Amino acid sequence: MPCYVYLPAINGLVPPEIVRTIRAFSEFCYLVRRDVHTQGSLEQLSQALARFHQHREFFRSSGVRAEGFSLPRQHSIEHYLDRIWEFGAPNGLCSSITEAKHIKAVKEPWRRSNRYDALDQMLMTNQRLDELAASRVDFTERGMLAGDCLAAARSALGLDGPAITTYAQRREAQSAASRLGSGENEDGGAVDGPRVMAHMTMATTTHSQHGRTADHIAAEFSIPSLCDLIRQFLYHKMGSSGPDPAICSGATLPLNLCPPFSDEAISVHYSATATFYAPSDPSSIGGMRREIIRANPLWQGHHARFDCIFVNKSDHHHGLLGMEVAQVCLLFSFKYQHRRYHCAAVHWFDKVAEGPDEDTGMWVVKPAIRRGHHIMSVINLTSIVRAAHLIGVSGSYEVPEDLQSHNALSYFNTFYVNKYADHHAFDLLHEYNTV
Secondary structure, three states, rough: OOOHHHHHHHEOOOOHHHHOOOOOOOHHHHHHHHOOOOOHHHHHHHHHHHHHHHHOOOHOOOOOOOOOOOHHHHHHHHHHHHHHHHHHHOOOOHHHHHHHHHHHHHHHHHOOOOOOHHHHHHHHHHHHHHHHHHHHEEEEEEEOOOOOOOHHHHHOOOOOOOOOOOOHHHHHHHHHHHHHOOOOOOEEEEEEOOOOEEEEEEEOOOOOOOOOOOOHHHHOOOOOOHHHHHHHHHHHHOOOOOOOOOOOOOOOOHHHHHOOOOOOOOOEEEEEEEEEEEEOOOOOOOOOOEEEEEEEEEEEOOOEEEEEEEEEEOOOOHHHHHEEEEEEEEEEEEEEEEEEEEEEEEEEEEOOOOOOOOOOOOOOEOEEEEEEEEOEEEEHHHEEEEEEEEEOOOOOOOOOOOOOHHHHHHHHOOOOOOOOOHHHHHHOOOOOOOO
C-alpha cells in the first residue's frame, strides 16, 4: 500500500495510538526532506520525533514489541537533528542512493556472471561498462553520434523537415506515438523554466463537439445554473465591490445586479496545467514541478474524471485556513467585452471542524450542500493553486472492492484532505504550530 494513503486506510481499524505513531513518523520523514531548514522547522522535527517515541510505546505495552525497540532505522533518526546542524539539510539524501548504486555495481554484474569465481567477472564487467561510458562521452564530443546514414541520405536528397537522427530521438518519437495512440497522457512531473510560486495555464486545445452556448454546455455537464454563475463571476471581475470571487458562491447575489450573458460563445477545455515551486519533490534543477488538472467527461475512453483542487482564499493564513477545497466540474474560456476569461466551474467542500483531525493530522471536508444542491461557483483559473488529493473517511466500515476512483467522491460523506500526497502538499497543508 502506498505510504501516502496508509494513514486514512488504518484510521478506525487500529487503536488511535498506532495511528498517531505512524503520523508522527510520517511527519518526521516529510519535515527532514525539506530543502532548507530553519529554527522553526528543526523545532517541528524535534517535536515529531518526541511524539513518535511517545506513541510507539503502545507497541511495547500491548506486547507487539515487548522486548523493546532495536530497529536500526528507527535508531538512526535520533541523530538527524544533530547532523543537520553540522552538515545542513539532507534534501533527499538517504540510503536508497547507495542501494541504487549497489544494484548497478554488484547485483547486475553478479547476474551476468556464471557464479564461479564471480568477483573477477564482476570487476571485469564494471571495468568494461566504464570504458563504454567513457567512449560514448568521447564520441559525442567528436560529433560521431550526431546523425546516421538515414540523416545523410535525407540531406543528400534535399528533403525538407527535421529528421529523427539519433537512436534516442527515435525511441522518444516511438514512445510519444504509442502514448498518443493509446490515449495515455502525462499527469505532470519536473519542468524547466523560471521560478514562480504558482502559475496556472489553460490547455490550448478546445473541444468543439460540445455546445457553444452556456445553456448547451450546462445541459451536457449537468450544471443547470452555469449562465447565472458566469454572470455572478463577471459582476466581481468587472470592478464591482463585493466578496472575493474566488470564494463567493454568488448564492446571495441578486442577478439583476450582474452583467447580461446568454449567447456568447464558450470554449470547453479538458485540462489545465498547474506549475509551482516544489524544491523538496523530485523536480528540475530550478525546483519547478507541474501537474495536470483535468475535467474530462470521458477520460481515456472509460469514465469521467473531474479533479479536486485547492483554491486560494487568503495570502495571510497558512494551510487550509488560507485555501478552500473544490472539485472542478468544467474548464472553459470565453470572450466578453474584448477580454478573454479562463474559468472553472467548481463544487465547493466545507471543513468539518476548525482544525485538522487529532489522530491523522489531516483536515476533513464534506461536500457543501444547501437545500439539497451542491454549492457552486465560477472562479478565475488563476485562483487555483494546485490539485488536491481527497481520501474517503470510511472509519470502521469496509470499502467495497468494486469502488473506483471515478465514483469515490459520490460514495463517501466526508473526506481527508491528504497532506501526505507529496512534499509540496505537506508543506502547503502542515500545521506548523502543532505541538
